[in-house]
Amino acid sequence: MSEIEAIRAQLLADIDAASDAGAIEALRVAALGKAGSITALLKTLGAMTPEDRQAKGPEIHALREAVTAALGARKAAMEAAALDVRLAAETIDMSLPTDTPPRGSIHPVSQVMDELAEIFADMGFAVATGPEIEDDWRNFTALNIPETHPARAMHDTFYFPDTDADGRAMLLRTHTSPVQIRTMMNQEPPIRIIAPGRVYRSDSDATHTPMFHQVEGLVIDRGIHMGHLKWTLETFLKAYFERDDIVLRLRPSYFPFTEPSAEVDVGYKQEKGRRIVGGHGDDDGHAWMELLGSGMVNRRVIANCGLDPDEWQGFAFGVGVDRLAMLKYGMDDLRAFFDGDLRWLSHYGFGALSVPTLSGGISA
Ligand code: DAH
Numbered sequence: 001m002s003e004i005e006a007i008r009a010q011l012l013a014d015i016d017a018a019s020d021a022g023a024i025e026a027l028r029v030a031a032l033g034k035a036g037s038i039t040a041l042l043k044t045l046g047a048m049t050p051e052d053r054q055a056k057g058p059e060i061h062a063l064r065e066a067v068t069a070a071l072g073a074r075k076a077a078m079e080a081a082a083l084d085v086r087l088a089a090e091t092i093d094m095s096l097p098t099d100t101p102p103r104g105s106i107h108p109v110s111q112v113m114d115e116l117a118e119i120f121a122d123m124g125f126a127v128a129t130g131p132e133i134e135d136d137w138r139n140f141t142a143l144n145i146p147e148t149h150p151a152r153a154m155h156d157t158f159y160f161p162d163t164d165a166d167g168r169a170m171l172l173r174t175h176t177s178p179v180q181i182r183t184m185m186n187q188e189p190p191i192r193i194i195a196p197g198r199v200y201r202s203d204s205d206a207t208h209t210p211m212f213h214q215v216e217g218l219v220i221d222r223g224i225h226m227g228h229l230k231w232t233l234e235t236f237l238k239a240y241f242e243r244d245d246i247v248l249r250l251r252p253s254y255f256p257f258t259e260p261s262a263e264v265d266v267g268y269k270q271e272k273g274r275r276i277v278g279g280h281g282d283d284d285g286h287a288w289m290e291l292l293g294s295g296m297v298n299r300r301v302i303a304n305c306g307l308d309p310d311e312w313q314g315f316a317f318g319v320g321v322d323r324l325a326m327l328k329y330g331m332d333d334l335r336a337f338f339d340g341d342l343r344w345l346s347h348y349g350f351g352a353l354s355v356p357t358l359s360g361g362i363s364a
Contacts, residue, residue, distance in 0.1 A: 007037055008063050012145040015070045015341055017279075021078065028071050040063050105349025109337060113196045113323040115356040116215055119239045120194045122358050123232065125217070128193040130179040132200070133160070135168035138178040140302045151256055156202040158210075172200035176216035179259060180297070180316055183218060184305035189312050190221040197323060207334055213321035220297065220307070220314035226250075226262070229294055229315035233264060237277075237291075239358070241328060247280045249288055258295025259318055266291050274330050292319035 006047055011031055018024045031038045041060045045053050106114075117127050130138075144149045155174040179195035195216040202250035204210055219228065238247045246266060253263040265288040266280035275317060281288035294317035322334055327350060331337070336344050 004041065004059050004063055007041070008066060011037075011067050012061045012070055015067070015074050018074060021075065024071060024075050024078070028240050031067050032064065036255050038067060103342070103346070104245055104352070106354070107337075107345065107350060108325045108329055108331070108348050108350070109321055111350045111354075111356070112321055112328070113213070113215070115238075115240060116196060116321070116324075118356045118358060119236055120217070122239075123235065125192045125194050128179050128183050128195045128218075129197060130173070130176070130195065132168060132173055132198055133175040134178050135164055135166075135170055136245070137168050137182045139171055139173050139175075142181045142301065143177050144298050144300045145256045146305070149256060149281060156199050158202055164237075174201050175199050175318060176214040177316070177318060179216055180218045180257070180301070181305055184220060184302070184307060187220075189307065189314075191314070192221075193217070207339045209334055209338060210324075211338070212334070213323075215317055215321050217294075217317045218314060220302070221314075222310050222311065222313070224296075224313045224315060226260075226296060227317065229262075229296070229317070232315075233292070233294065233317065237266065240279050240324065242361075244277050245278045247278075249281060250294075253292075253293065253295075255295055255296050256294055257301050258293075259298045261293070263290055263296035264317070265289060274332070275327060277327055291323075292317055294318070 003297070015024070027126075033039065038060070042064070045057055045060065048056060049202065112162055120127075139157075140149070140152055141147070146364055157174050158172040160170040161258055162170065176195045176199060179193075179197070183191055183193055183195070193216075195218070196213065198211055200208060200211050201212050217232070218231070230248065232246055234246065237248070238244055249265040249267075250262040251265060253261045257263040265281060266277050267279045267283070267286050268275045268277045268289050269279055269286050269291060270276075275289065277285045277289075294315065297314040297316050302309040302312055302314070322337055325331065325337075326334065331348060
């Protein structure tokens, strides 16, 4: 056996037998350190004749490489084994009783969405959903917001860099209104749905967060008119705020997807620094506040979904869920909704068993 082969055999055996990281490091220094055995071999190359160097050079370099690789492999194996030991020691017995009571609460947004579903279910509405990643046809075009429409710019849309297979721009939906399109295209009228969910706009301050929640309402049937819209909103808001003196004011407005459109204001009173919904906005000490957008579904939108607007009419509305929660439960900063602060959550959150029902009390 040549000297080089002997060194290789000895080093590989030592590395194999090394029992900890310290031993590995000691071997590395002994072989590859300044005074190491392989370093010494490398130094002999300089004094060799060119022929000898050509013969020995590759052998010595190969030795260095083999030993470096073996050191690395042994070290990785040792680390993996150490991790296994640690994981085995850290195994927890899930059947053991806890020594602290479980914490957690239902987020006000979840609670309000449950309340809305309960109220509208009682009026014959189903809950519909759509994806948060939408295409620009459903989020805008089909809703009668063409490419050049200023509303597109107003929505501060988050776009994805790539289009979908049909060449449509992809985006994070800026409102829940595209669920109107999905529903009308996927099911036969009559339609009565609400669509709660997350929406996204590039906007952020005390009253705007890049992600927030809306609930959309849509009714499509024969002979639907604005009286149905007003009754539905009134009934919903009375149930939601749990008081009978909710007064609405429908103010003419404009949305591309409704015609005519109405902004809906509610009367409220300022009490102890917060707005209490109720009463006529023109009464003493009261005022109007804008609460939601609504209108009769635009004929064009109905036609875009493949329905005959001469046969089918309807109304739609959209309202901020976070806003509804703030008004009912008295939070004043929207950003706190999404901070995940346990103190806020335990203060404003709801017990897991406080399921809203019309008979038991919507917010009980
Ligand atoms: N999509 C509108 C928005 O996000 C809200 C809205 C207004 C929805 C009127 C409607 C509606 O369905 O009829 O600003």
